[in-house]
Amino acid sequence: MSNEGYLPLESGFATLAIHAHQSPDQWNSGAVITPIVTASTYKLQSADYSTGFQYGRWGNPTRNNLEGCLAALDKGKHALVFATGCAATWSALTILKSGDHILCAADIYGGTHHLVDMVAQEKGVDLEFFDVNNLSSFEKMFKPTTKMVWIESPTNPLCKVVDVRKVAAISHKQPGVLVVMDNTFLTSYFSKPLALGIDIVMYSMTKYMNGHSDVIMGALVLNDDDVHARLRDIQQHGGAVPGPFDCYLALRGLKTLALRMKQHMKNGIEVAQYLKKHSLVEEVLHPGFPDHPGHEVLKKQCSGYCGMLAFKIKGAGMQEVSKFLKALKMIVYAGSLGGCDSLAESPALLSHKYLSKEERLEIGITDNLIRLSVGIEEAEDITKDIDQALKAAFV
Known part of the structure; x- marks a missing residue:
């Protein structure tokens, strides 16, 4: 949802968190706070045209505003929100197919470790873990079939710092490798992974981004149009989308993130x-x-x-x-x-x-x-x- 004519995207972080993709001019009421739109379906104007919304799983005004705000905060082009952080992780991993190779940091959140293991076993994905403090060894682990690298920084729970630029540079020596980074700890306030060479930024919105321990949600932020189209298809057809009230709460939480x-x-x-x-x-x-x-x-x-x-x-x-x-x-x-x-x-x-x-x-x-x-x-x-x-x- 566009914010043209309302808010320059070069505005400061706190300004973007409060206003990006949340213009009162979007709504007939002029509401300053994004309304909670609970509709599951939308009236179509004709057989091939709608107001931009068709069915709740495909899009929702409250959810779209949250996605637009998240993209702005990460200086990204696209954002997708999911019902949970694990759903966001699972959706990103769904890009992989049988025979693909993924390199995953050894020191990561236990739930992510479990999901990566499940994908490897159920889809026939070749999984290897690497030490984030030994990037010379990491560089030697790539194969012609390597399609994804997964990291988080700082790591959970040992607080190891990953040299994100180096990991991205090493990974992108091989065409077609997507580098995914879990930025849950630092948030877009302290870290902009896309600017460091990361392809997909993952968040458990449940944590700092929402910040009030009252929402379970996940998000992916990225720039690539083709990868975005694949993830949007997974989001819409997989159906793991958050409800409008949770999206409203997350938008409210973002306003005080800074x-x-x-x-x-x-x-x-x-x-x-x-x-x-x-x-x-x-x-x-x-x-x-x-x-x-x-x-x-x-x-x-x-x-x-x-x-x-x-x-x-x-x-x-x-x-x-x-x-x-x-x-x-x-x-x-x-x-x-x-x-x-x-x-x-x-x-x-x-x-x-x-x-x-x-x-x-x-x-x-x-x-x-x-x-x-x-x-x-x-x-x-x-x-x-x-x-x-x-x-x-x-x-």
Whole structure:
């Protein structure tokens, strides 16, 4: 849906998040906020012409506005939204056919790992995992049949920083390879993967982009017209589209994305610094630290960092980790991330439970690892809660 004559697309991020593809002039009412259009079908003016909408699965005014806004925020040409982040991931993977080869980063969200495994087994796709910190080895893994590379940066949950430009440049030496990047952690506020050479940007909109832990949704953003046409066909005929109310909530969430990400970043580094000095903490994983191996790369390809970090409880096993999580009072022991509320979880018990213990240890996911999504509460209240829970873990 066009915004011509209303908003220059070179406008600042916060301006785009509030106004892009959301002009009041679209609606007869002049509504400032995009209305929730619940219609499942639309009146056709003639046999070969409609108002631009035909059937709810094919398009919806509220959903179209969300897709237009997402494309603008990533400086992309196209965006597609899906009922879940996993549906977006699955749709992108559906491009692959039997015999195709995919290279997937080893350290990724456990649900993505599971989906990639499923696609490989069910469709006969040749799957290999690679170490994001060993790109010389990665370059040697390409085959004539390689069609896709899948990465996320920073990685979930170990916060490794991928040199996105290098991965894209290496991958595009072979024609026809699509590079997909999960940008859920950083969002389009801190990172513009398309400008770094990525072909398809994937989001779990459930997380920071919506930001209020009240929507489940996914998105893909890209520039290529042909790939977009294939994905649009998958979206429309696969039918995994979000409802108009969820699209409205996501649009509402985007309006405060810039403000929220600034606070997440501020709180995240304060909590990480506190943990680094704590006597019961063995290690803190946060790319904002100058001594983090990916810190310099992060500074070159991103404008900031979110509220995600991981830390290891000193001398802890599953028993102490479980006691720590149960002892939290304000911070919630729960899956997901990126909401206003601080959330904590054990990757070994929750987000990466699909992997065997051997697979987890090979990646670096130990039993004493905690993933923390730092919310936008007062940082001092977050650290106080962590401190009392750490002490309770060893009682």
